[in-house]
Amino acid sequence: xxxxxxxxxxxxxxxxxxxxNILNEVKPSNVDEDVVKSSLLKEKASPELISKNxxxxxxxxxxxxxxxxxxxxxxxxxxxxxxxxxxPNNREEALEIxxxxxxxxxxxxxxxxxxxxxxxxxxxxxxxxxxxKKMKEDELKNYLAKISDEVLYAYNVYQIEGEGRSLFxxxxxxxxxxxxxxxxxxxxxxxxxx
Numbered sequence: 001x002x003x004x005x006x007x008x009x010x011x012x013x014x015x016x017x018x019x020x021n022i023l024n025e026v027k028p029s030n031v032d033e034d035v036v037k038s039s040l041l042k043e044k045a046s047p048e049l050i051s052k053n054x055x056x057x058x059x060x061x062x063x064x065x066x067x068x069x070x071x072x073x074x075x076x077x078x079x080x081x082x083x084x085x086x087x088p089n090n091r092e093e094a095l096e097i098x099x100x101x102x103x104x105x106x107x108x109x110x111x112x113x114x115x116x117x118x119x120x121x122x123x124x125x126x127x128x129x130x131x132x133k134k135m136k137e138d139e140l141k142n143y144l145a146k147i148s149d150e151v152l153y154a155y156n157v158y159q160i161e162g163e164g165r166s167l168f169x170x171x172x173x174x175x176x177x178x179x180x181x182x183x184x185x186x187x188x189x190x191x192x193x194x
Contacts, residue, residue, distance in 0.1 A: 002190055004114070005071045007062040013074055016181045022190065027066070029058035029073065037086065047079035048125060051111040056120050064118035070193070071115045076180040079107040088157060094144055095137075097157050098167075103134035105170075110177045112186060122189050126182040128173020135167070143167065 003023040006014060017024045033054060040050045052075075059073025078085035080101060088094035108130060113123040135143075143163065144152070151159045158164030160171070160178045176183045 055111040055113040059115035063115035131170040
């Protein structure tokens, strides 16, 4: 069976690969995402383009060090009417993000890239549309009080297969995409890879 390198320290992405029987080894890319995002935002890049660029950058960086291996890079962002919403750095930022998304529809964009010998050979981007319930600030604070730091920083403020499901009135899209890895498309590519 083909083995890939996952250029991410995301436990969630590793778990999705493991559950789908995709042999993998973790080698985090340690790309400074904030620097890349800030540079791309200055160029008026869309959230989708930023997600694609980060996935490719991560995959290419690790792929250059491990020749002949397939390296998977991934990135997920929230797009609120064209505005990029990044992961929070602390609980105050998490509350501000939830207040911003409160009662609104947003896109969660997950991009993946497979690279070999330092260059991208395949990529895919998938989107989910999530509509957050209109909630009082106290309800948002109560939600945040229930979730651990690990969940808060790993899942873009909400853990869709856990406590975060309660935040939404409507979800359209694949659960794995929302969790950060559209794994069906990856499996399809790997099965046909020669």
